[in-house]
Amino acid sequence: MRRNLSNLLLALSCLVCFTKCKKGSDDNSGGNNTLPQASINDISQERSRQNTTYRFEVSLNASASADVNVHYATVASSAKEGTDFIATSGTLTIPAGQMKGTIDVTVVGDSLRQADQYFGVKLDQPKNCTLKDDQGFGTIVNENGLYLPVDGAGYTTPVSYPGYTLAWSDEFDGNTVNESNWTFEKGNNNGWGNNELENYTDRPQNAFVSKGNLIIEARKEALSNLNYTSARMITKQKRVFKFGRIDIRAKLPKTKGIWPALWMLGNNIDQVNWPACGEIDIMELLGQEPSKAYQTVHYGANYTVHESKGSNYTLNGEGFDQKFHVFSLDWEQDKMRILVDDQEAFSCTKSNLGEPYPFNNEFFFIFNIAVGGNWPGAPDGTTQFPQRMFVDYVRVFQK
Numbered sequence: 001m002r003r004n005l006s007n008l009l010l011a012l013s014c015l016v017c018f019t020k021c022k023k024g025s026d027d028n029s030g031g032n033n034t035l036p037q038a039s040i041n042d043i044s045q046e047r048s049r050q051n052t053t054y055r056f057e058v059s060l061n062a063s064a065s066a067d068v069n070v071h072y073a074t075v076a077s078s079a080k081e082g083t084d085f086i087a088t089s090g091t092l093t094i095p096a097g098q099m100k101g102t103i104d105v106t107v108v109g110d111s112l113r114q115a116d117q118y119f120g121v122k123l124d125q126p127k128n129c130t131l132k133d134d135q136g137f138g139t140i141v142n143e144n145g146l147y148l149p150v151d152g153a154g155y156t157t158p159v160s161y162p163g164y165t166l167a168w169s170d171e172f173d174g175n176t177v178n179e180s181n182w183t184f185e186k187g188n189n190n191g192w193g194n195n196e197l198e199n200y201t202d203r204p205q206n207a208f209v210s211k212g213n214l215i216i217e218a219r220k221e222a223l224s225n226l227n228y229t230s231a232r233m234i235t236k237q238k239r240v241f242k243f244g245r246i247d248i249r250a251k252l253p254k255t256k257g258i259w260p261a262l263w264m265l266g267n268n269i270d271q272v273n274w275p276a277c278g279e280i281d282i283m284e285l286l287g288q289e290p291s292k293a294y295q296t297v298h299y300g301a302n303y304t305v306h307e308s309k310g311s312n313y314t315l316n317g318e319g320f321d322q323k324f325h326v327f328s329l330d331w332e333q334d335k336m337r338i339l340v341d342d343q344e345a346f347s348c349t350k351s352n353l354g355e356p357y358p359f360n361n362e363f364f365f366i367f368n369i370a371v372g373g374n375w376p377g378a379p380d381g382t383t384q385f386p387q388r389m390f391v392d393y394v395r396v397f398q399k
Helices: 005-014 189-193
Strands: 037-040 043-046 052-060 068-076 089-094 100-107 117-127 130-133 135-141 165-170 183-185 198-200 207-210 213-223 226-230 232-234 244-251 258-266 279-285 292-299 307-314 325-332 335-340 343-349 363-371 387-398
Touching: 037 117, 043 052, 052 068, 052 089, 052 135, 068 100, 089 100, 100 117, 100 135, 117 130, 198 363, 213 363, 226 363, 244 279, 258 387, 279 325, 279 335, 292 335, 292 343, 307 343, 363 387
Parallel strands: 037 130, 043 135, 198 226
Antiparallel strands: 037 052, 052 100, 068 089, 068 117, 117 135, 165 387, 183 232, 207 213, 213 226, 213 387, 232 363, 244 325, 244 387, 258 279, 258 363, 279 292, 292 307, 325 335, 335 343
16 A cells, blocks of 8 residues: 655654654663564554454564563554544563564544544553664555545536436436446556546546545556556446437546546447547536636547537636536537536537538447646646546436
């Protein structure tokens, strides 16, 4: 499990009662350098929903001719007593002739996805030994928890419209991503045509469902020779649509080099390739422009004659990361409109796009967060991770 050293040092700065004992510092040693030296290890462990045991090991560099005793006590840091771990103290005895003993600390169960937390175990009062390392650090790994509530404030849309019926929706109300609706695309696929930097996975670290939201999370972590991970989910061959009113309620990430998108591709892409299949970008956002959402359609007979038409919608005084907004596609034969919070942001017709016009065919959904790429550029020193896109629902209404 990776460990952020700078965060660890910061979290442990409040352990004021931890004072590193010097080698051989022991009022029982009497200057006797033949006493064994005791050390305690560090532990990094995934937090569970249930209480779990973090077992610290105290080891001697040589066996002693008499029982070794050392006092221990837990010390709070970013992990708090009672809330995150059960405080404990006592005396550890390592019998004569043996070289190891253990100290167990109970970590309180929790599934909240949050920053990792830290606590310590301090050794003192050694008898028949000296202390080489007198403090062990425990890292409670919370970053993979599957519970993540979020403020649901923002724009919303109705569950029905006059003259329409609900053809399909995903409200993300379960405990896992519904794979009868979604397939995870994986890997980097040579940058997905955009020189993207992430490795897409199907792990719950990168996509999970919590409190009625789909959460896609981009991380800075090494995996398969790439430095970032994220998720890209598609409904291809599972949920495909032609025409209707589509509503997607989402809260977006914000930081340099992050590129979230809610979009659609023509279901015949395997037969005719891109851009002949057509692409409808209901929402794209550059993390360094958190107030501006882009709407674009891509088309053309082949890659060399690729064409596009689009626009953007800018919020006044806030970013799309602050509240939920609804991105909608109003889609009919030979014409489309893209809306943001029911305000028209972009429209086009067959007559102003010309031929070939692929948007009278079936399309499937793609939800993803890209990291880097030609358009947003790479993350830089200002970029913060993890970054998350929350999707409350996707609904398709048809006449």
